[in-house]
Amino acid sequence: GIQVEQSPPDLILQEGANSTLRCNFSDSVNNLQWFHQNPWGQLINLFYIPSGTKQNGRLSATTVATERYSLLYISSSQTTDSGVYFCAVRPINAGNNRKLIWGLGTSLAVNP
Amino acid sequence: DGGITQSPKYLFRKEGQNVTLSCEQNLNHDAMYWYRQDPGQGLRLIYYSQIVNDFQKGDIAEGYSVSREKKESFPLTVTSAQKNPTAFYLCASSPQGTGELFFGEGSRLTVL
Numbered sequence: 365g366i367q368v369e370q371s372p373p374d375l376i377l378q379e380g381a382n383s384t385l386r387c388n389f390s391d392s393v394n395n396l397q398w399f400h401q402n403p404w405g406q407l408i409n410l411f412y413i414p415s416g417t418k419q420n421g422r423l424s425a426t427t428v429a430t431e432r433y434s435l436l437y438i439s440s441s442q443t444t445d446s447g448v449y450f451c452a453v454r455p456i457n458a459g460n461n462r463k464l465i466w467g468l469g470t471s472l473a474v475n476p
Numbered sequence: 477d478g479g480i481t482q483s484p485k486y487l488f489r490k491e492g493q494n495v496t497l498s499c500e501q502n503l504n505h506d507a508m509y510w511y512r513q514d515p516g517q518g519l520r521l522i523y524y525s526q527i528v529n530d531f532q533k534g535d536i537a538e539g540y541s542v543s544r545e546k547k548e549s550f551p552l553t554v555t556s557a558q559k560n561p562t563a564f565y566l567c568a569s570s571p572q573g574t575g576e577l578f579f580g581e582g583s584r585l586t587v588l
Contacts, residue, residue: 395575405513405564407579450518454575462507462526462575463534468518 366391366455370467385436387451395454402447480580497552499567508550509568
């Protein structure tokens with residue numbers, strides 16, 4: 365089955381720094397989402413981005429579907445950005461099955 | 477306010493007892509999902525339902541049961557057959573079409 369790899373596994377930043385998180389996947393997808401899990405456990409939907417580029421405030425994401433990767437950019441990081449960032453994909457050959465395949469996440473700590 | 481409501485947020489149970497976690501959504505989404513997360517781990521799919529009165533096992537269905545009698549509701553029962561039930565349980569839903577996933581705030585179950 366499809367493999368989803370996220371890098372780096374852990375990241376520590378000073379407040380105000382920029383960072384790039386990466387998600388590689390091993391097969392074609394028709395759904396890719398980025399999520400942020402805050403320290404209280406809630407999963408926030410950041411981007412639905414099977415292809416192209418989107419921006420939302422200090423966050424932006426780019427998916428290059430033909431090369432099977434997606435990048436999440438965090439600019440001017442804040443302590444509230446801390447938590448775990450997950451990438452999840454749905455293989456294009458999944459048919460009607462809407463099950464997502466998850467990466468293991470990138471754990472981000474932003475220090476004041 | 478549209479969203480996904482999980483209850484209770486925290487639950488304690490004694491070994492050998494069944495417990496039911498509630499998940500309700502008013503987003504008019506067709507599909508609903510239950511995930512389990514253990515400390516420091518990613519998400520694992522327990523069950524999902526793509527339409528009313530139908531559901532499929534995920535990757536770790538043993539010891540769990542679900543029902544989908546209404547579009548809005550997808551309760552999860554953690555039975556006494558589940559050997560390690562202490563975990564964080566997340567409910568999600570997605571619309572037809574994109575399959576974009578949205579999560580509730582989670583229920584933290586502790587077995588004493």
